[in-house]
Amino acid sequence: MILHPLGDRAFLAVFFRESEAVAWASAVRERALPEVADVVVAYEKVAVFAGPDALDLDALEGALRSIRAIEGAPDASRLLVVPVLYDGEDLAFVAEALGLSIDDVIACHQATEYVVQAIGFLPGFPYAGALPDTLRGLARRASPRVRVPAGSVAIAGRQTCIYPRESPGGWHLLGRTPCSIVDLEAGHFACAVGDRLRFERIDRDASEAMRGRRLVALADAGTARDRVV
Amino acid sequence: MSAGLLVVRPGLATTVQDGGRRGHRAQGVPTGGAFDRSSLALANALVGNPADAAGLEMTLLGGAFEATAPMAVALAGAPMEATIVERGVARPVRVPGSFHLAQGARLELGGTTSGARTYLAVRGGLQTNLVLGSRSSEERLTVGTFLPAPCTDGFSVRFLHSSVYTIDLLFAIMSGLDAIDESFWDRADLRVSARSDRMGIRLEGPVPSVSFESERRSVPVGPGAIQVTESGLIVLGVAGGTMGGYPIVGHVIAAELDRVGQARPGQGLCFVLVDREKARRLDQTRREDQRRLLSRVAAAVGDAGALALCGPAPRE
Numbered sequence: 001m002i003l004h005p006l007g008d009r010a011f012l013a014v015f016f017r018e019s020e021a022v023a024w025a026s027a028v029r030e031r032a033l034p035e036v037a038d039v040v041v042a043y044e045k046v047a048v049f050a051g052p053d054a055l056d057l058d059a060l061e062g063a064l065r066s067i068r069a070i071e072g073a074p075d076a077s078r079l080l081v082v083p084v085l086y087d088g089e090d091l092a093f094v095a096e097a098l099g100l101s102i103d104d105v106i107a108c109h110q111a112t113e114y115v116v117q118a119i120g121f122l123p124g125f126p127y128a129g130a131l132p133d134t135l136r137g138l139a140r141r142a143s144p145r146v147r148v149p150a151g152s153v154a155i156a157g158r159q160t161c162i163y164p165r166e167s168p169g170g171w172h173l174l175g176r177t178p179c180s181i182v183d184l185e186a187g188h189f190a191c192a193v194g195d196r197l198r199f200e201r202i203d204r205d206a207s208e209a210m211r212g213r214r215l216v217a218l219a220d221a222g223t224a225r226d227r228v229v
Numbered sequence: 230m231s232a233g234l235l236v237v238r239p240g241l242a243t244t245v246q247d248g249g250r251r252g253h254r255a256q257g258v259p260t261g262g263a264f265d266r267s268s269l270a271l272a273n274a275l276v277g278n279p280a281d282a283a284g285l286e287m288t289l290l291g292g293a294f295e296a297t298a299p300m301a302v303a304l305a306g307a308p309m310e311a312t313i314v315e316r317g318v319a320r321p322v323r324v325p326g327s328f329h330l331a332q333g334a335r336l337e338l339g340g341t342t343s344g345a346r347t348y349l350a351v352r353g354g355l356q357t358n359l360v361l362g363s364r365s366s367e368e369r370l371t372v373g374t375f376l377p378a379p380c381t382d383g384f385s386v387r388f389l390h391s392s393v394y395t396i397d398l399l400f401a402i403m404s405g406l407d408a409i410d411e412s413f414w415d416r417a418d419l420r421v422s423a424r425s426d427r428m429g430i431r432l433e434g435p436v437p438s439v440s441f442e443s444e445r446r447s448v449p450v451g452p453g454a455i456q457v458t459e460s461g462l463i464v465l466g467v468a469g470g471t472m473g474g475y476p477i478v479g480h481v482i483a484a485e486l487d488r489v490g491q492a493r494p495g496q497g498l499c500f501v502l503v504d505r506e507k508a509r510r511l512d513q514t515r516r517e518d519q520r521r522l523l524s525r526v527a528a529a530v531g532d533a534g535a536l537a538l539c540g541p542a543p544r545e
Contacts, residue, residue: 123258193255
């Protein structure tokens with residue numbers, strides 16, 4: 001691990017692998033150091049922000065340097081199964097650009113298990129990867145849409161994402177989940193960096209039936225049935 | 230009608246702010262809160278509140294607010310024209326200071342004469358919605374918005390005569406993750422853009438040359454980070470996104486972050502590089518100065534601070 005200063009009250013730890021970063025971040029969180037306000041993972045990096053009242057930043061740095069993570073604890077990664085109605089506006093464009101049929105695009109997208117690599121842009125917006133080779137390489141739209149509907153599932157580059165709420169956006173829309181992945185007022189965030197993510201095709205009736213339900217991740221990969229509460 | 234402030238005119242970009250929300254950056258939620266936290270703390274101290282109680286952050290142009298019940302109010306931060314209008318009589322008030330608003334009285338605010346952000350605190354704190362432990366909101370006030378706040382009787386007027394508000398536009402920074410020719414900071418003629426907001430202070434002027442990797446991945450960023458974009462430098466503000474995909478060439482040090490929130494569009498500003506030890510010393514000094522000022526104000530508010538609230542007790 002290399003620890004860089006991020007200004008005078010934050011640090012950036014850089015690792016070789018994303019899984020190391022995820023494991024170290026949870027080890028830091030487990031220590032519950034009173035000086036730490038936020039621990040943010042993105043890809044192979046982890047930022048640690050000191051709280052406004054923390055005074056001994058050298059002690060904090062020493063503590064961070066001493067933390068070792070045990071990687072790949074088997075129950076560390078949770079699985080989020082996201083039901084999707086694949087009726088996105090860009091399906092036809094994506095299929096043509098990649099030389100696939102629309103059904104192939106959908107089949108490839110839901111056959112892959114992704115890992116949440118970063119969260120940002122909007123509260124609870126997951127950047128997940130990696131897309132299978134067949135779906136890779138589309139640049140973002142030259143001019144982003146002013147309004148992407150809440151729940152939109154989209155792809156760009158090597159990643160896929162879910163828009164937690166309506167917002168502007170430049171990714172290519174494949175479909176929509178009827179479920180809610182973020183509820184700020186209730187403090188609900190469906191996914192965290194390091195979670196595994198799978199998409200499951202549903203039809204219009206199922207989509208209507210699930211509208212507004214809160215999506216929760218499963219600690220155990222096996223029981224996809226109870227994915228919504 | 231219950232006790233609070235009714236928005237008669239919202240001003241330019243007025244929002245409710247407190248100390249911000251901690252511990253949610255991992256979920257992509259910015260800390261938010263007052264851009265100039267020490268000025269909010271001063272306004273709060275003037276009415277006997279804890280430093281981070283919720284108040285209004287007014288940017289460049291204040292608004293007009295009507296008290297629906299008697300209440301104690303304070304202003305601090307950038308000097309702003311301020312008048313209390315009560316039964317047709319107008320009397321000016323000064324910033325920083327605290328004063329009593331009778332039921333039906335209006336506080337009319339003009340523009341900031343220097344600096345960019347003025348804070349309005351109400352004794353007991355504004356009681357707007359808590360989201361993730363904070364009342365900080367990026368939604369700008371509109372006409373007719375009602376801001377609940379406790380009512381207070383008999384609060385006396387106090388001004389902080391000794392406070393001189395100066396705006397120093399030299400900011401100490403530490404170098405960032407992306408290396409640049411450090412002499413850039415001595416040469417660069419940088420000016421605050423009118424497109425600045427709580428997400429970031431945009432700077433007009435040159436950008437340093439920096440290597441862009443072709444497949445650059447976003448990194449976690451925080452307030453004070455200086456990003457290089459094609460259209461200029463941006464100093465990230467308290468409401469800036471939690472991740473950034475642009476090169477980071479510097480960080481405004483913690484001691485100076487509050488003052489970033491006071492930079493006015495059109496003003497020129499300079500950066501000077503300091504090392505981490507110097508940054509920490511400056512932070513220490515600023516904390517001590519702030520503590521001394523707040524305890525002096527607390528002593529001055531004294532008896533008034535002990536007055537009972539006549540409305541429901543604040544929930545803080």
